[in-house]
Amino acid sequence: MTTRRIRRVVCATLWGSALAVSSLSASSLPASAAGPDSILSSDGSAVPSAVGAARGLASFAGTGGGSSGGSGGVVVSPGASDPLDGFSAPGSVIGSDGRTQITATTTFPYRAIVEILFKQTAGGGYYGCTGWMIGKDTLATAGHCVHKGSGGSAGFYDRTTYILTPGRNAATKPYGTCKARRLYTVAGWANSNDTNYDYGAIKLDCTVGTKTGWFGFYWQSASLTGSPATVTGYPCDKPSGTMWTMSGTVASTQTRKITYTMDTYGCQSGSPVWRVHPSYGRAAMAIHTNGGSSSNSGTRLTEAAVANLRSWRDAP
Template structure:
């Protein structure tokens, strides 16, 4: 498999990596020179003034599993009991897995067929050794979804035949339990960067899934941008995804102010759990939604995601194109 530079933009076969790891330091922590990539929102509901989503009618207690799932043309495959893809690379919890801190503040989303919820996708991942796992991804364009690097490429599993690019991923936009309002698409076409695929460095833990269809034109997508340290720590972070500790294939949302940032990571006390690896960490600006990080890790007091700095933005823009 050929490895290309960021500038080349040429892929070889079904998977490719960008030679990310030597970008100049002056790209970090500064606003992008061009406007952020815009989302496509269709019938988006207005966000709240505090930078969080409007959630009328959704349940907010821990014991909230009685949501009615509407009949749909498509039915999801059974995945109860499948493990978070993060465990393939990092082992079983609590080793770097996503975490609920204190009371569980996550809210179940029931109207997953509307924007922005339909942008977030449940993933059924088949690794090289045919083991199956769950994860989350989100649309950034008609045929491109962002996710964590460890979703598309497994590192250091210790299991013979498991490491490397996964075989395929079934993508289910806006899934709500057994209901698939937009069906599903299976892809074997992935992207990541050498900082992850070669080194397993969590600072470079991001990747993409390229679909063989333009399903994103139906679901819409999130924008994304590069923001300064000051912008980020003044922002409210939003995360929605498919945690494995909740009923199979249900989508859950939480939000909270960004806690801190460094040159490659964004930290937040937003509740998540295994299965949400690859979720978007996004902010709302003037009613528009812009991703600022890719959720990937847990911690004792904060969870964290790979920050969208200039080099990450450039790869995302290339993968979107």
């Protein structure tokens, strides 16, 4: 199974500046000596540990409403890709395409799904991913949407290039756009390109989550096989800025991965793999990261990953 390709997107205007060199992990250990779930942040800021054990956190529907505005001038080019970006994802639409478009993007939980646009290199084109709000100013996504997967603390992408649009529906951006204040991932991804640890987060420069609400998230030691699951995001093979979803069940469970046959495409990396949970509401069990010819897969939320998401959400 191969890592999801981040699809290139075409921009009419330039955004941001040259790649910044990021700072060291918040851990007291150097990244090379840290455990695979040890946190790295793009500015080296300390991240408080999550207080108290928790199997998960509940979703919050938000206040609704919206705001005018938006970045403008940035459109997704369906099917476009950069063959040199290192993310390969053949055949992640399995058989006939079963995805359906979400047009009511201001309803919960869809308004908490975020289109992510960013640059991997200074002067290059935009790339696309998907994220999902986990707090008032924090979204979760795939690690490869914030970090190149090597180089440790120096491998973060330039946070100033990020354009983050919750609940986008084509040209309509009901909650405007936000920028990134800080990027997070873990040592297992940042040092080793290990897809078992392909998860991260973005701290926003806004508190749009109070309006959009946010997803819950949880972990369980028992198998997830057979659990209902939905993958929702912004694929680049569909019209620019449109949200698509597909539901099914978890096909198999590994220690740090789950597989499923819901269809996905480039730019859906980072999407929540979620369900309606009896305790946590609309809650994610994994983060979509990988595509394949017969199944797709996501990085499973473990106890350590849930603790990190909580820490990132609660960080100032």
